[in-house]
Amino acid sequence: MPHPMVRRLLSLLWPRGEPGLKARVIAAVALVAAAKLISIAAPLLYKQAIDALSNPALVVVPVALILAYGVAQVGAQVAGALRQLIFARVAQRAIRLTALEVFKHLHALSLRFHLDRQTGGLSRVIERGVIGVEYLLELALFNVLPTLLELTLVSAILWRFYSAGFALAALVTILCYLAFTFGVTQWQVAFRREMNARDVAASVKATDSLLNYETVKYFGAEAHETARYDEAKRAYEKAAIRSLSMQAALSIGQVAIIAGGSITVMIMAGRGVAAGTMTLGDFVLVNAYLLQLYVPLGMLGTVYGSVKQALTDVEAMTRLLAEPVEVADRPxxxxxxxxxxxxxxxxxxxxxxxxxxxxxxxxxxxxxxxxxxxxxxxxxxxxxxxxxxxxxxxxxxxxxxxxxxxxxxxxxxxxxxxIGVVPQDTVLFNDTIGYNIAYGRAGASRQEIEQAARLARIHDFILRLPDGYETRVGERGLKLSGGEKQRVAIARVILKQxxxxxxxxxxxxxxxxxxxxxxxxxxxxxxxxxxxxxxxxxxxxxxxxxxxxxxxxxxxxxxxxxxxxxxxxxxxxxxxxxxxxxxxxxxxxxxxx
The missing domain is CATH 3.40.50.300 (P-loop containing nucleotide triphosphate hydrolases)
Known part of the structure; x- marks a missing residue:
């Protein structure tokens, strides 16, 4: 069974009833394939130009070959840029729908869940989860699949035009690289999970402390809150250092494996040129392909790590979406x-x-x-x-x-x-007084808002404020007194009727x-x-x-x-x-x- 988020991504990439978006996905994939084919053709043109220039009987510089090589290089870049332009609408829509789904689900969950939640940690989970979706969309579709295509085509060309030894050397290098990368990345993901947990803990402490700013001041607890936050950040720092150390070890190992494969293939090509079975252009072509493979190989390692990290990041968001709705409408x-x-x-x-x-x-x-x-x-x-x-x-x-x-x-x-409710503990949105009263009924006129404020005995107070109904009330309405907040809440319910x-x-x-x-x-x-x-x-x-x-x-x-x-x-x-x-x-x- 595929990962739940993978299934979700597939539904976002191929949305039902959206032929325009499906066409964009097809066009983007076609452009990626075209870009890879062009990039593979470029070294062949480069080889022919080198062989032509190496010919002692050459009279005219092979301008056409050089121009074709330049056009191929530019064409690959243009195809990549067009792919980004065409796919942007699909990607951003998927990100928006994912964030919207999480937002709607949170509002559908029961009060029991929200009484137990930690706001700071919850916001971090959502933020990282949405970013993770973006990573999975971009990296998996436009890096993993094209990279596998390029590796396959290059290995086939080396086998077809030279010998199985060249293809085997390239494949062994690739397999060693991938095995090492995947193995080390498994460890790195564990450190990433710990980083996430420490990050959430620090965010929760910071948010809780700031929401209780006045209480902190009442008890002179600034040093205590700073110490708690520093303790959480120290734990995050240790986890981050372990993760970065593992990343450094991964990079060193990858470079060593690629260098070993490159040296092996260059020696084989050099012997072929010395024996007269290969031309100087062949030597350049083989090395150009190897250099060209380094980029997608390096990218594939990064992509694998990023995909694993992104899946780790969206795990919490997936669990959040799986949280059962305790109070639900019957069908x-x-x-x-x-x-x-x-x-x-x-x-x-x-x-x-x-x-x-x-x-x-x-x-x-x-x-x-x-x-x-x-x-x-x-x-x-x-x-x-x-x-x-x-x-x-x-x-x-x-x-x-x-x-x-x-x-x-x-x-x-x-x-x-x-039903209209005026609660004992009134919490207001961090917006204007007018907005908070108007929340009682969407589309209410200014006259209706003011009439509700008059009935709640707060209209005159609002008019005495420098900005009147446009006065911002602050986080949770903290700029207003308890009585003022309750009168705003009463006006809001009066407006609701x-x-x-x-x-x-x-x-x-x-x-x-x-x-x-x-x-x-x-x-x-x-x-x-x-x-x-x-x-x-x-x-x-x-x-x-x-x-x-x-x-x-x-x-x-x-x-x-x-x-x-x-x-x-x-x-x-x-x-x-x-x-x-x-x-x-x-x-x-x-x-x-």
């Missing part, structure tokens, strides 16, 4: 039909790890157009509800439906288009005054929408149609705010603690004034 899955937003959790069970259940036999409803809030201690499974509803994971037992449609039976795209809203601690980073303003806007936006609120501040959910108290993956209390307070249970205790904390904070603030 022929329909879209979520006209969602009104009636949500039902029916005996739902779920665990991230089978050894630690998160939700156990959980049932509740969010009627269309109503608001249900979920409160409870940390680790009780509140945020898991939002992840399951958005289908980042599939339930282990039971079912979740919207308007009677099981989430597992409809397309993920239609489901997510119907979903049927179902999920607020996961949506106002946790806001001050009390701004929180009250935005709560009014959120009530206005969610008035006709089904809303699931995951809350920590109980003051933000007193008007909810139903409040669920979740603890240990089970609902321990449920009802409206007044009912739960009257029951004097878990909810009432939480309410009392928060009221005391708020009163204490207010007293301290007043004393500070």
């Amino acid at each position: 022929g899955a329909p879209i979520l039909a006209a969602p009104r937003g009636h949500i039902v959790f029916d005996r739902v069970c779920f665990a991230y790890d089978p050894r630690r259940p998160i939700l156990a036999d959980l049932s509740f409803e969010v009627p269309a157009g109503k608001t249900v809030a979920v409160v409870g201690p940390s680790g009780g499974g509140k945020s898991t509800l939002a992840r399951l509803l958005f289908r980042f994971y599939d339930v282990d037992g039971g079912a979740i439906t919207i308007d009677g449609q099981d989430l597992r039976d409809v397309t993920q795209l239609s489901l997510r288009q119907a 979903p049927s179902v809203l999920i607020f996961d601690e949506a106002t946790s980073a806001l001050d009390s005054h701004t929180e009250q303003e935005i709560q009014a806007s959120l009530r206005e936006v969610s008035a006709q929408r089904s809303t699931l609120v995951i809350a920590h501040r109980l003051s933000t959910i007193v008007e909810a149609d139903e409040i669920l108290v979740l603890d240990g993956g089970r609902i321990v209390e449920r009802g409206r705010h007044a009912e739960l307070l009257a029951r004097d249970g878990a909810y009432a205790s939480m309410w009392l603690r928060q009221r005391r904390a708020a009163a204490r904070d207010a007293a301290l603030a007043e004393a500070g004034e």
Whole structure:
């Protein structure tokens, strides 16, 4: 069975339904073959010119032969250049499609995979894998096959026009060269794998440190981070030195083998000239062919090493593409039909790890157009509800439906288009504020973007910025405060206009005054929408149609705010603690004034 990436390359080189690209591949291969035939013919013209010039009876310089030799040299180069021009579209398309396939697959993988990933290492794997595809396309098709063709033709010419001894000497040299090259390269590939692993480790440490720049500063850990990075780079340095040492040994051995074969053939040719069985032109021809073989032989060794290294580089990318898609649409899955937003959790069970259940036999409803809030201690499974509803994971037992449609039976795209989420930890794209708000709905007008910003109480703040809506927010939105980022996230969801809203601690980073303003806007936006609120501040959910108290993956209390307070249970205790904390904070603030 061919290597998985080899099969992939063949499909890229011979794409279905693309006759134009197939024609380019055929034309490129024909030009490579033409270039090799021309380069093999050139020494024959050179031999005839030498023999003519060696003739004592020569009266006229063989200008035609010399011109033909020059034209042959130029023709081989022109054919090679045309091959590059014609094949460029095929190669670049293949590279683009490979990168696109990896990119799409990464977005199709589950949240579980992305929570475990290391961003820096992942980007290096993709980068090297795409470069590896380019190497395999260029080197395998336009270096390995043409080189084998040239070696075959040259050996046949030496056998046909001279003797089996010349062809045998050339073949023995080639076989020794290839055996040595392939054997040493096997070792070198092992060092290359170690280099890749060390490179990924260094990249992960650098990316992680830079993403946590502020934390590094808080703890004065610059020296610690530098030491960790230096340790990773030292390991890479050692692996790289071993690889380069092996490369040097490979080059020395290759030169020695080629020199031995060259000397042998030159001695044989020299004896033939002395014996009168060969002309001076024959001597030059044999040596010209040997010199001509050195280039493809050297290239073949380099190509073999490069192909092996490229295959090593794409192994990780191939494994990435083989990563199973945990949450996938069923074949022929329909879209979520006209969602009104009636949500039902029916005996739902779920665990991230089978050894630690998160939700156990959980049932509740969010009627269309109503608001249900979920409160409870940390680790009780509140945020898991939002992840399951958005289908980042599939339930282990039971079912979740919207308007009677099981989430597992409809397309993920239609489901997510119907749901708007404001997460607790808002992450923004490293682009403008306007771009981040407009991400809520493609094609939204500037007026709609600004209206969403007004409802999120961030429009006036944006206008006070020097660049307004064109202000860049930095990596992960770090140029904005936590409250500003959350307001951008709220504006983005308002612009989306979903049927179902999920607020996961949506106002946790806001001050009390701004929180009250935005709560009014959120009530206005969610008035006709089904809303699931995951809350920590109980003051933000007193008007909810139903409040669920979740603890240990089970609902321990449920009802409206007044009912739960009257029951004097878990909810009432939480309410009392928060009221005391708020009163204490207010007293301290007043004393500070």
